[in-house]
Amino acid sequence: MDHSRPEIKLIALDMDGTLLNEHHEVSDENREAIKEAEKKGVHVVLSTGRSLKTARDYVISLQLSSYLVTVNGSEIWGPNGELVDRNLVSSEEIQWMYDLSVKHKAKFWAISSEENWNNNMPEDILSLEWLKFGFHIEEDEIRDKVLNELKDKGIFEISNSSLKNIEVNAMGINKARGLEKVCSLLGITLDNVMAVGDSLNDIAMITEAGLGVAMGNAQELVKEAADDITGKNTESGVAQAIRKWVLS
Numbered sequence: 001m002d003h004s005r006p007e008i009k010l011i012a013l014d015m016d017g018t019l020l021n022e023h024h025e026v027s028d029e030n031r032e033a034i035k036e037a038e039k040k041g042v043h044v045v046l047s048t049g050r051s052l053k054t055a056r057d058y059v060i061s062l063q064l065s066s067y068l069v070t071v072n073g074s075e076i077w078g079p080n081g082e083l084v085d086r087n088l089v090s091s092e093e094i095q096w097m098y099d100l101s102v103k104h105k106a107k108f109w110a111i112s113s114e115e116n117w118n119n120n121m122p123e124d125i126l127s128l129e130w131l132k133f134g135f136h137i138e139e140d141e142i143r144d145k146v147l148n149e150l151k152d153k154g155i156f157e158i159s160n161s162s163l164k165n166i167e168v169n170a171m172g173i174n175k176a177r178g179l180e181k182v183c184s185l186l187g188i189t190l191d192n193v194m195a196v197g198d199s200l201n202d203i204a205m206i207t208e209a210g211l212g213v214a215m216g217n218a219q220e221l222v223k224e225a226a227d228d229i230t231g232k233n234t235e236s237g238v239a240q241a242i243r244k245w246v247l248s
Helices: 015-019 028-039 052-061 091-103 140-153 175-186 200-208 220-225 237-247
Strands: 010-013 043-047 068-070 075-077 083-086 107-112 116-118 130-136 156-159 165-170 193-197 211-214
Touching: 010 015, 010 175, 010 237, 015 052, 015 193, 015 237, 028 043, 028 237, 043 052, 043 175, 052 068, 068 175, 075 175, 083 175, 091 107, 091 130, 091 140, 140 156, 140 165, 156 200, 175 193, 175 200, 193 200, 193 237, 200 211, 200 220, 211 220, 211 237
Parallel strands: 010 043, 010 193, 043 068, 193 211
Antiparallel strands: 068 075, 075 083, 107 116, 107 130, 130 165, 156 165
């Protein structure tokens, strides 16, 4: 990217490790910068691995009025809370991943269209609609084994939201694709987006946005993919990036 500044019309923010501090709170600095950006007519879109259920309270408290990209792009929600798009992982694949977690005695979580599941699953896995499966594995060796089995399948979009986990979406589903859809609905392009994140599930949007910003606490691969690096999530790095690139 050349360093002539793209015109930022939309700010896409990851939540955990990015917008939220270590206490899962939005700092006053971040809150203020978001408000100022919105006053300028810039859309602020949360783009998160979380489900609507666990993101909604933040959207309400920030009084965001734009779109919302959840579950790494599996779902897009509209300004009035309506579902715009949903991309499922087949229930057979979810069953297979659940069996994989049992085989490796791995902690896991899964998100269905109705519910979040943590280290337990419903009896009727095959009858539900599923959006994502995640593994949380402390031991590198076991995590690598699980990762290789997932990759061998060749049918998943694989990322992470921390160094200890693996996130699995339907192939081709990621935050960049979700944002691309939002941009087309708003009549802008990804060139008009500043995307901010810290983990592998943020790389696609950071790479494809007109301006990709990595948090100071981001994983190394994310920093390498970004155009700029801002402060840490514990230092209101989001506000720093908004002030530097959108408000200045």
